[in-house]
Amino acid sequence: MLLFNLLKVAWDGRHVANTAHLAALVHARPARHSWFVRSRERALIQRLPAARDAFVMTLTGYELLVDTDSLLRGVLESAYEVRVMLVNPIGAGLRRRVESLPPDVTLLTFHREIEASVASLAELRKRGKRVTLKFYDHEPFWKVVVLGEHVWVQHCHAGFSVREQPEYVFSLRHHNPREGFFVPFYTHFLNQWNEHVHPEYDFDSNELVYRDATGNERKRTPLGVPVNGTPTAAEVQGRRAA
Numbered sequence: 086m087l088l089f090n091l092l093k094v095a096w097d098g099r100h101v102a103n104t105a106h107l108a109a110l111v112h113a114r115p116a117r118h119s120w121f122v123r124s125r126e127r128a129l130i131q132r133l134p135a136a137r138d139a140f141v142m143t144l145t146g147y148e149l150l151v152d153t154d155s156l157l158r159g160v161l162e163s164a165y166e167v168r169v170m171l172v173n174p175i176g177a178g179l180r181r182r183v184e185s186l187p188p189d190v191t192l193l194t195f196h197r198e199i200e201a202s203v204a205s206l207a208e209l210r211k212r213g214k215r216v217t218l219k220f221y222d223h224e225p226f227w228k229v230v231v232l233g234e235h236v237w238v239q240h241c242h243a244g245f246s247v248r249e250q251p252e253y254v255f256s257l258r259h260h261n262p263r264e265g266f267f268v269p270f271y272t273h274f275l276n277q278w279n280e281h282v283h284p285e286y287d288f289d290s291n292e293l294v295y296r297d298a299t300g301n302e303r304k305r306t307p308l309g310v311p312v313n314g315t316p317t318a319a320e321v322q323g324r325r326a327a
Contacts (some may be wrong), residue, residue: 098120103110109265111235112254123156129254130156136233139164140274142221144172144182144247145195146202166215169206170277173284173293174199175309176222184220185243196310203312207288218286220308221277229274236270 112129114122139161141149146169149155161167172179174196183192201217210216228247230237234257239250255266262268277283281300286295291312292305 099175100133108312109255109258109267110143110253111256114252116249116251126254127156131162131213133160133235134233136231137162137166138231139167140271140278141168141229142170142274142277143230144225144241145198146171146205147198149202150205150246151198151201157230157232157237162214164214164232166217167206167209168217168219168278169202170219170221170274170283171199171202172225173220173222173309178222178224181224182243186246190246200310200312203286203288203308203310204290207312210288216288218288219278219283220286221283227270227273231274234267236267238266238270240293245260 096174112126114126143149149157172182179192179195183190183195206216207268225241228239228241236255238253238255239247241247242250255270257267258264281296281298284295286308287294291308293308294305295303297303
């Protein structure tokens with residue numbers, strides 16, 4: 086009986102390992118994780134080669150770009166080109182997101198985090214990094230961070246903070262890119278990035294630049310939150326009225 090149980094455990098373990106290998110899953114962090122799980126993720130990040138490009142699609146970006154506890158912050162800052170997509174601070178998607186969360190989380194909470202993230206990206210630009218920022222209006226569904234040949238993924242479940250969601254790390258399978266989830270999530274980011282409906286942020290004017298399908302500028306609107314002292318449209322109108 087003991088031998089049978091040992092064989093079953095070994096078989097189940099091999100099956101789990103083969104499944105993880107097929108999915109190209111190299112790390113998984115549960116919602117409630119211990120210091121040991123976090124140390125494993127830190128060790129994984131330290132083994133990664135320097136990434137020239139970093140692609141991010143998230144909500145406010147605060148937990149990645151500003152929070153001192155962010156494990157990926159240093160890797161993002163060391164990349165030469167950084168492409169980031171954040172939720173529009175005045176879009177309908179963000180309002181629906183806030184309505185699904187506890188009452189202590191407000192629009193102002195997200196606005197302050199977005200303001201800090203934009204300021205952090207502006208500092209990277211001053212250091213000579215190639216930084217491009219876009220905003221999307223729809224309700225967030227995936228948080229995706231692509232660094233070189235690895236992608237970090239979390240589901241933006243309605244009613245729960247992303248920090249409360251499990252996180253998965255997938256790697257690129259060179260011998261067969263069709264295996265695993267790296268390519269699907271990387272492609273998902275590129276598809277969203279290339280959609281012309283998502284405006285690009287002008288760091289100099291604090292405006293969102295909308296373009297048509299051919300890339301020509303169509304209109305500009307204020308971001309909606311102040312960044313580095315730049316007033317919002319409402320503040321400008323208030324000053325003029327005064």
